[in-house]
Amino acid sequence: MGVRYKIKFFIIFAVIAFSLYKIYPPSKKIKKGLDLQGGIYVVLEVEKPPGEKENISELTDRALEVIRNRVDALGITEPIIHKEGVKRIIVELPGVKNPKKAIEILGKTALLEFKLVNEDEELLKKAQEGKIPEGYELLYLKEKDERGIVRETIPLLVKKEPEITGAYLSDAYVGFSPGGIPEVRLEFNKEGAKKFDEITRKNIGKRLAIVLDGVVKSAPVIRDRIRNGRARITGNFTLDEARELALVLRAGALPAKVSMIYNKVIGPTLGKSYIRMGFKASLYGGIAVLIFMLVYYFGFGLLADFAVTLNILILLGILAAFEGVLTLPGIAGIALTCGMAVDANVLIFERIREELKTGKTPRACVDAGYLRAWSAIIDSNITTFIVGVILFFLGEGPIKGFGLTLSIGILANLFTAVFVTKTIVDWVFTNRKIERIRI
Numbered sequence: 001m002g003v004r005y006k007i008k009f010f011i012i013f014a015v016i017a018f019s020l021y022k023i024y025p026p027s028k029k030i031k032k033g034l035d036l037q038g039g040i041y042v043v044l045e046v047e048k049p050p051g052e053k054e055n056i057s058e059l060t061d062r063a064l065e066v067i068r069n070r071v072d073a074l075g076i077t078e079p080i081i082h083k084e085g086v087k088r089i090i091v092e093l094p095g096v097k098n099p100k101k102a103i104e105i106l107g108k109t110a111l112l113e114f115k116l117v118n119e120d121e122e123l124l125k126k127a128q129e130g131k132i133p134e135g136y137e138l139l140y141l142k143e144k145d146e147r148g149i150v151r152e153t154i155p156l157l158v159k160k161e162p163e164i165t166g167a168y169l170s171d172a173y174v175g176f177s178p179g180g181i182p183e184v185r186l187e188f189n190k191e192g193a194k195k196f197d198e199i200t201r202k203n204i205g206k207r208l209a210i211v212l213d214g215v216v217k218s219a220p221v222i223r224d225r226i227r228n229g230r231a232r233i234t235g236n237f238t239l240d241e242a243r244e245l246a247l248v249l250r251a252g253a254l255p256a257k258v259s260m261i262y263n264k265v266i267g268p269t270l271g272k273s274y275i276r277m278g279f280k281a282s283l284y285g286g287i288a289v290l291i292f293m294l295v296y297y298f299g300f301g302l303l304a305d306f307a308v309t310l311n312i313l314i315l316l317g318i319l320a321a322f323e324g325v326l327t328l329p330g331i332a333g334i335a336l337t338c339g340m341a342v343d344a345n346v347l348i349f350e351r352i353r354e355e356l357k358t359g360k361t362p363r364a365c366v367d368a369g370y371l372r373a374w375s376a377i378i379d380s381n382i383t384t385f386i387v388g389v390i391l392f393f394l395g396e397g398p399i400k401g402f403g404l405t406l407s408i409g410i411l412a413n414l415f416t417a418v419f420v421t422k423t424i425v426d427w428v429f430t431n432r433k434i435e436r437i438r439i
């Protein structure tokens with residue numbers, strides 16, 4: 001075997017080894033999309049606040065990191081979170097057991113503010129009549145009654161500008177009051193602790209309202225200077241409510257208003273059905289095509305079957321290497337690329353048949369067949385590849401999966417249908433004296 005063939009076969013074996021390494025074991029290496037295992041699909045859109053100097057793309061990047069932290073805190077394995085355009089965030093959470101809770105946590109703003117309360121009764125009375133002093137706002141302390149119903153109870157006149165916000169938090173966790181009621185305990189970072197120390201030192205005897213998303217959770221009186229940067233949020237929480245609030249605060253507040261413009265819950269039972277039917281359709285269709293190629297083109301058909309099989313192996317290997325997600329439309333994309341791989345080989349073999357009718361030698365017919373088929377293969381595959389790329393970048397959800405597998409499959413097809421099969425055919429003709437071919 002010459003050096004040229006050694007290099008070519010090394011490339012082929014290296015690609016096969018790489019693909020096998022990346023997809024084994026398939027159950028762990030190939031990620032399944034929501035339509036194959038169930039979960040939730042959410043589209044979020046960031047809204048730029050009036051007067052915000054930061055551009056919308058940067059706000060979306062910051063929001064994405066906060067949402068990623070929240071998802072990580074939920075303990076969801078293999079989530080898919082990515083930015084789309086300049087103001088949209090796509091979140092796919094496979095295998096979620098409580099979709100409603102996950103959706104609520106994703107959309108929460110979690111803006112935590114500490115605001116001083118003005119205790120002037122006259123000003124408070126005027127504020128309730130609609131004459132709110134400049135620089136203040138009227139909020140209500142909301143509490144649960146014995147039946148668990150949240151009611152607005154005590155009106156509070158608070159400063160519009162917060163003394164400190166949740167941006168300075170370093171930790172938030174669940175604790176319990178002396179009476180055993182769940183509460184959320186906060187710890188500020190070094191800078192926040194310094195600010196909180198200054199606030200409490202200057203305002204001993206005054207009330208400090210703890211406001212979450214515009215709702216007053218509690219308004220304790222500052223009894224003493226707090227040097228350790230710790231605070232508590234009380235409000236008759238249930239244990240689950242306290243845990244959820246701590247999770248959101250710990251993950252961070254969203255930098256801008258985020259609207260949920262679309263969400264879809266996909267059941268795992270439906271996903272299993274999709275997998276079973278999609279696998280059967282692909283398997284039966286693939287076997288039928290392989291048998292047809294073998295019967296119709298004999299030895300060359302066997303070569304085409306090898307190319308199609310290798311095409312699927314490379315496609316799955318690249319998909320696993322780039323951590324792509326396999327969806328039901330993605331399976332359809334694989335089936336389509338298999339058909340195009342067969343089509344490429346059919347073009348080559350039919351060109352070889354035409355050349356054989358001219359009376360040329362088998363080797364000359366094979367070389368001419370590959371050469372003449374090349375332009376048709378390139379045209380059909382490149383145009384389809386362009387469509388696949390457009391679907392991947394402009395599509396959403398499962399459409400992306402179809403575009404991804406289609407695009408990868410086309411590239412694999414060009415490699416297997418031309419480079420791999422031509423290398424094998426050339427090597428056979430070089431090492432054996434073949435005077436007649438059957439095709």
